[in-house]
Amino acid sequence: MNTSVRTGKSYDETIHRNGRIWMIAAICITQGVPLAISLYFGVWPPLGKLIAGLLPTMLVFWPIAIVEVLTFTPMLGSGGTYLGFVTGNLSNLKVPAAISAMQQAGVEPSTKEGEIISTLAIGASSLVTNVVLVSGVLLMSYLLPILESPALKPAFANLLPALFGALGVVFISKNWKISVAPLALMIGLFAAMPSLPVGILIPAGALVSIGVARIMYKRKML
Amino acid sequence: MIDIRNSPFLFGLGAFVALFVTAQSLVFIAAAWKEGKRLGIPSATMRKALVGSGTFSVVPSIAILLAVLTLAGALGLPLPWIRLSVVGAITYELPAAETAAQAFGTSIKSTISDPTVFSAIAWAMSLGSVFAMVLITLFAKRIQSGIHKAQLKDTKWAGLLISAMFMGLISAFLGSALGGGLVSILALLASAATMAIFGLLIKKAKMAKLENFAMPVSMITGMAVAALYTIARNGGVR
Structure with a gap:
């Protein structure tokens, strides 16, 4: 299945349109979280201090974001990119998951088949991470008193x-x-x-x- | 004063984000499956990709959960959970949180109980990682169609550039860790030694499966050493 199948533009067009809609929704939701915290609890950080706290890491991570977008996008295909960049943990999980799925299926990245297998792999991977995190967080909420015990303070410090x-x-x-x-x-x-x-x-x-x-x-x- | 960090409201936000990610994954899987059928990819191949990738992801996901746990001491459970469910990765979230905390004259070394500082950290983590999503929205289509491929001709330098930027960041935090005194230096050395042992096992003994656990286990070892040293120094738990 190494040959790329020529097809009409429909899937490609749809995936970019839908992908952008989901991505814009994800941007609103991720920025909506701190906004909701500020609105609900009525706490707004002073802008000057926030910028001072934000700039140093932005200086390092925004250029990394450019390189990651340019490197991972061709690897993951369109669907995989829109999904993978929303669910995060790219280099430690999504990219290896997609690459190993494409290898096992015998398809290449940047082909029609690679696009499908990569999207399926990243989708399944995101679902599993979600299940593990939700169950873990539920379990851990019972462990909170232990996490905050004085003996563990130096550990978190x-x-x-x-x-x-x-x-x-x-x-x-x-x-x-x-x-x-x-x-x-x-x-x-x-x-x-x-x-x-x-x-x-x-x-x-x-x-x-x-x-x-x-x-x-x-x-x-x- | 209410504890914002572990408030039901924040858990509610976390549940909403988890639902969003689940919905997007299901929609994209369904669309890819339908297109795969149209292209004539056998259902068995696609099912194998789903099951294979799901199985592959269990262990790294547990590692992500451990990362949530390490941040929970300072920031509570919901915020790290939200951040590591969307976009995030521990290597970004932790420096972002600490840099924001320091701008307010505090540190995530201790529990963040001031609501203003907590909200500032939430803003910094979220704003700092939005850039890649904006880039994807604007440019993914053009990158896919090959127009921008030329920009990354010098892939060797691109790799070195990322390493150099990370090294700058790491050395800054290593430098500030020296200021934490003997406990911090012990934690640093214990975690570094654990990572070195993992590195040897992965490379020399070919135990590639350990790779996912190298980071969280090293971190927890360093943190455990700090706790044990403090207990021993104080002559028991107080």
């Missing part, structure tokens, strides 16, 4: 070092040469000014990291 220790190992082992400059910068900054907020550290780290990586890439050191 160290969530960030726990995430970034593990992520650090992943990225350093992937490409240790890229990691040297930003790590050196952070150790230096920490020694000089120990209490700088991450809102300043993130753009500094990202700019130095990208700049040095670009120079090394141009000099064929990567």
Whole structure:
């Protein structure tokens, strides 16, 4: 089934139209969640502080979003893209699920058959994640008092070092040469000014990291 | 003061989001199935794709659930559940939440009980991840038809660029973790060591199935070490 079947435009046209409608609905719903919280509880964060809290991560994640859209869209096909980008967890779940389903069915991405198999795979994957999360959240709501017990406080207080220790190992082992400059910068900054907020550290780290990586890439050191 | 974080209203929002995602999945599966039939793809092949992908997704979904659990201490259950049901992934949600909390002079290291800070975190998580959805709405059709493929010619640099950006972010948080003192450094090292062991098992012992659990188990190990160290230092639970 490796050959692409030529068909009329109807499915393609419909999937893009419907996909856009669902995507706009998803944008409204995801932004509607904080809006509902603010309206219902009557709490509005001051705009200046919100922007200060939002900018540093946007600086890193919005360019990543562009690369992800350009990379994953041809891989997942139209239906898979509209569904996958709404349900999230792309690189850790949806993309591998779609690719392995296409491999097992013996079809290629970017063909009519690949489009169908990928959409089915991402749909099934989203449903399963949903079932697991809903049942897990129901179960965990009984465990909330335990989660908030004083003995576990230091555990949750160290969530960030726990995430970034593990992520650090992943990225350093992937490409240790890229990691040297930003790590050196952070150790230096920490020694000089120990209490700088991450809102300043993130753009500094990202700019130095990208700049040095670009120079090394141009000099064929990567 | 009511606890916004675990209020019935937020659980209601979570249920609504879960229903939306379920509905979209079912609609897209139905449309793809119908088109597959028209193209002459055997029903057995399509059924295999559905069942295979569903089975494939169980373990990674449990990992996503564990990520919800790690955020629940600071943010309650519903918000992390909502964020990881749509668009989100732990690698984005956690830095976004912490950066927003710090702008308000606090941190998700402790329970977020101030409603204003909680709402700011919800806004930051949601606004920060909307960009990809806007891009898809505007450009997915054109990317699919091949017009934009040329933009990503240098795929090696694109991969390096993502790694470099992530490394900048990771190093920033590693740097600020140093400020947390010995407990934080121990948590960091324990989690890093666990991840390294997972890496060895996955690569050298070819245990690829462990891949899904590497991140949550490493995080929980780091967090457990922090809790145990604090208990030991205080001479028991207080």
